[in-house]
Amino acid sequence: MTNSFNDNPHRRLNILTGEWILVSPHRTKRPWQGKTEKSATTDLPVYDPSCYLCPTNERMGGEFNPSYEKPYSFVNDFSALLPNVKEESYKNGLLYAESESGICKVVCFSPNHSLTLPLMSVSEIADVISLWQKEYKELGAVDGINHVQIFENKGGIMGCSNPHPHGQIWAQNKIPQEVHKKIGNLQTYWEKHGRSILEDYLEQELQLDERIIVENEHFVALIPYWAVWPYETMILPKRKLAHIGLLSESEKISYAEILKQLTIKYDNIFNTSFPYSAGIHQAPTDGKDHPEWHFHMSFYPPLLRSATVKKFMVGYEMFANPQRDITAEQAAETMKSLSNEHFSQLG
Amino acid sequence: MTNSFNDNPHRRLNILTGEWILVSPHRTKRPWQGKTEKSATTDLPVYDPSCYLCPTNERMGGEFNPSYEKPYSFVNDFSALLPNVKEESYKNGLLYAESESGICKVVCFSPNHSLTLPLMSVSEIADVISLWQKEYKELGAVDGINHVQIFENKGGIMGCSNPHPHGQIWAQNKIPQEVHKKIGNLQTYWEKHGRSILEDYLEQELQLDERIIVENEHFVALIPYWAVWPYETMILPKRKLAHIGLLSESEKISYAEILKQLTIKYDNIFNTSFPYSAGIHQAPTDGKDHPEWHFHMSFYPPLLRSATVKKFMVGYEMFANPQRDITAEQAAETMKSLSNEHFSQLG
Ligand SMILES: O=P(O)(O)O[C@H]1O[C@H](CO)[C@@H](O)[C@H](O)[C@H]1O
Ligand SMILES: O=P(O)(O)O[C@H]1O[C@H](CO)[C@@H](O)[C@H](O)[C@H]1O
Numbered sequence: 001m002t003n004s005f006n007d008n009p010h011r012r013l014n015i016l017t018g019e020w021i022l023v024s025p026h027r028t029k030r031p032w033q034g035k036t037e038k039s040a041t042t043d044l045p046v047y048d049p050s051c052y053l054c055p056t057n058e059r060m061g062g063e064f065n066p067s068y069e070k071p072y073s074f075v076n077d078f079s080a081l082l083p084n085v086k087e088e089s090y091k092n093g094l095l096y097a098e099s100e101s102g103i104c105k106v107v108c109f110s111p112n113h114s115l116t117l118p119l120m121s122v123s124e125i126a127d128v129i130s131l132w133q134k135e136y137k138e139l140g141a142v143d144g145i146n147h148v149q150i151f152e153n154k155g156g157i158m159g160c161s162n163p164h165p166h167g168q169i170w171a172q173n174k175i176p177q178e179v180h181k182k183i184g185n186l187q188t189y190w191e192k193h194g195r196s197i198l199e200d201y202l203e204q205e206l207q208l209d210e211r212i213i214v215e216n217e218h219f220v221a222l223i224p225y226w227a228v229w230p231y232e233t234m235i236l237p238k239r240k241l242a243h244i245g246l247l248s249e250s251e252k253i254s255y256a257e258i259l260k261q262l263t264i265k266y267d268n269i270f271n272t273s274f275p276y277s278a279g280i281h282q283a284p285t286d287g288k289d290h291p292e293w294h295f296h297m298s299f300y301p302p303l304l305r306s307a308t309v310k311k312f313m314v315g316y317e318m319f320a321n322p323q324r325d326i327t328a329e330q331a332a333e334t335m336k337s338l339s340n341e342h343f344s345q346l347g
Numbered sequence: 348m349t350n351s352f353n354d355n356p357h358r359r360l361n362i363l364t365g366e367w368i369l370v371s372p373h374r375t376k377r378p379w380q381g382k383t384e385k386s387a388t389t390d391l392p393v394y395d396p397s398c399y400l401c402p403t404n405e406r407m408g409g410e411f412n413p414s415y416e417k418p419y420s421f422v423n424d425f426s427a428l429l430p431n432v433k434e435e436s437y438k439n440g441l442l443y444a445e446s447e448s449g450i451c452k453v454v455c456f457s458p459n460h461s462l463t464l465p466l467m468s469v470s471e472i473a474d475v476i477s478l479w480q481k482e483y484k485e486l487g488a489v490d491g492i493n494h495v496q497i498f499e500n501k502g503g504i505m506g507c508s509n510p511h512p513h514g515q516i517w518a519q520n521k522i523p524q525e526v527h528k529k530i531g532n533l534q535t536y537w538e539k540h541g542r543s544i545l546e547d548y549l550e551q552e553l554q555l556d557e558r559i560i561v562e563n564e565h566f567v568a569l570i571p572y573w574a575v576w577p578y579e580t581m582i583l584p585k586r587k588l589a590h591i592g593l594l595s596e597s598e599k600i601s602y603a604e605i606l607k608q609l610t611i612k613y614d615n616i617f618n619t620s621f622p623y624s625a626g627i628h629q630a631p632t633d634g635k636d637h638p639e640w641h642f643h644m645s646f647y648p649p650l651l652r653s654a655t656v657k658k659f660m661v662g663y664e665m666f667a668n669p670q671r672d673i674t675a676e677q678a679a680e681t682m683k684s685l686s687n688e689h690f691s692q693l694g
Contacts, residue, residue, distance in 0.1 A: 318624050
């Protein structure tokens with residue numbers, strides 16, 4: 001039923017952003033003679049004296065990291081956003097600009113240079129979530145900060161310049177573009193139905209069971225119907241929670257568990273440390289109530305055919321529509337069938 | 348005046364898509380320890396017996412190319428869009444999809460395997476434009492084709508799998524996402540002012556002269572105020588033309604000239620064959636009049652710091668806002684100051 005478009009080109013609607021994507025299921029047969037990427041190295045030392053994120057080492061800004069043992073955060077030495085920028089707006093004919101201020105932080109997930117999320121224990125991952133919660137709350141409470149974007153760029157191919165397990169947080173005054181799109185659709189649905197659109201979507205996905213990859217007590221990981229990247233996924237809490245600050249203790253553990261399970265599946269697709277950008281979209285920190293919000297974490301991973309061949313979002317994708325070759329259902333099938341044990345730990 | 352944000356983080360509005368981008372002019376000092384790309388090879392044979400785009404060679408689909416001497420086009424052997432797909436739409440709860448049909452073509456710019464646009468003569472480039480015109484007209488006239496996207500992916504880093512100079516055309520039934528955004532803003536402005544927004548924008552840019560790179564009799568190449576990619580540019584005809592089919596003979600030559608000049612400037616930035624995706628946005632081919640349209644060609648090139656270090660549009664950029672470090676004005680300054688002769692031909 002949901003598979004009526006299994007073989008033919010079609011478009012699917014992203015109900016959160018309101019944007020369409022083009023799906024070309026018949027195109028996977030295309031041979032590839034283009035650029036290949038280096039497969040990720042997995043053999044790293046626990047401590048690297050030249051890494052500016054390892055405990056006790058000097059950072060690029062000249063400060064020294066403490067001898068941290070739990071997840072550790074600090075202000076980015078090369079922040080793209082700066083606090084207390086003078087508020088100005090500029091309009092000259094058809095040129096429009098406005099000042100922006102914010103705070104950029106780096107979050108080291110572990111003191112251990114060699115780890116990645118799938119290789120960390122559930123309780124170590126829960127500690128990362130605790131730090132995200134603290135940062136979301138504290139940054140969100142700063143005067144003039146209305147949005148807190150937590151994200152991770154993993155792998156050199158995703159612009160990550162240091163393999164030490166870490167993510168970033170960019171908190172800012174204005175609601176960013178991508179979130180702005182979602183807010184509109186979340187609100188419209190909430191006003192019309194008195195339920196969050198993601199609550200209803202999740203219910204439907206659980207019923208259909210065609211795109212679910214992992215489910216545990218409080219969380220679900222699935223490939224959204226409108227996924228753009230070949231193995232794009234979304235982690236959703238079953239309960240409508242506007243932000244991660246509202247997680248109960250047992251929900252936090254469930255979240256950590258599903259993060260571990262999902263990232264293990266990723267690494268197992270091509271037996272490589274799978275690159276991605278992941279980010280958590282949650283309610284703005286503008287002091288208002290956001291009953292329409294249902295926080296979710298998305299993974300945008302570029303690999304398509306192997307550890308070295310990625311999907312390029314170029315030409316047509318930039319000028320017209322995002323486009324994908326394998327369907328969301330095929331990708332879910334693949335990921336579902338993979339082992340729950342990390343390939344490096346299988347005998 | 349337009350430089351009041353020269354040193355501070357700010358946001359700028361793209362008047363065509365209605366979307367904001369984040370500019371962080373202070374961030375260029377950031378050191379780079381991350382992934383580097385291979386610099387493009389420039390030493391290619393005029394004819395490569397293993398290239399499926401060279402004249403007389405066998406293509407991947409089994410057909411043979413003719414012994415073409417002028418720009419040559421054919422239906423893509425691995426088309427993402429297919430003609431005559433059965434029209435269907437699907438709605439099931441929160442899942443929305445619809446069939447899509449279209450035609451994908453490949454356009455070889457030259458029989459000479461070793462060339463790129465900046466190395467071709469003005470009259471050879473004019474022949475490429477003539478073929479684009481023919482394709483826009485013929486594909487646009489096909490029943491059910493409402494949009495014709497002409498584009499080029501140049502360089503392995505941009506997903507191009509063959510260095511033979513070529514571009515693509517994906518023509519389709521529905522108006523693609525990115526164009527849809529622009530149509531809304533072009534229309535609103537037209538209805539309000541009775542002029543195309545790009546006519547007025549161009550007038551303002553010519554007056555300010557802060558982002559103009561090249562100007563000739565009928566065309567201008569500039570860095571738009573809201574540019575996302577470090578050296579993103581836009582080529583605009585001075586006369587409001589809804590599509591390339593309306594170019595006079597002398598406008599066609601002007602267009603070929605500015606294409607050559609601009610792509611020479613690109614190669615001269617880092618003395619390399621500069622990768623990019625370029626695309627032409629023009630009026631839909633839906634049979635309606637489009638007085639609001641002013642066709643334009645945009646270049647989205649990824650390189651940032653050198654021939655091997657690109658800008659990554661990842662994490663924050665995917666989840667929040669596109670973000671850039673150098674301002675549009677700095678980029679324009681750089682490109683303007685570069686030689687008009689291709690680096691490979693300088694003594
Ligand atoms: O058709 P090509 O050149 O093999 O493919 C290239 O351009 C297409 C259109 O932008 C993209 O969908 C592909 O990801 C890219 O590799
Ligand atoms: O701050 P980093 O990790 O050096 O930088 C990386 O992430 C940023 C946020 O997504 C991007 O702006 C950069 O292009 C990317 O290289």
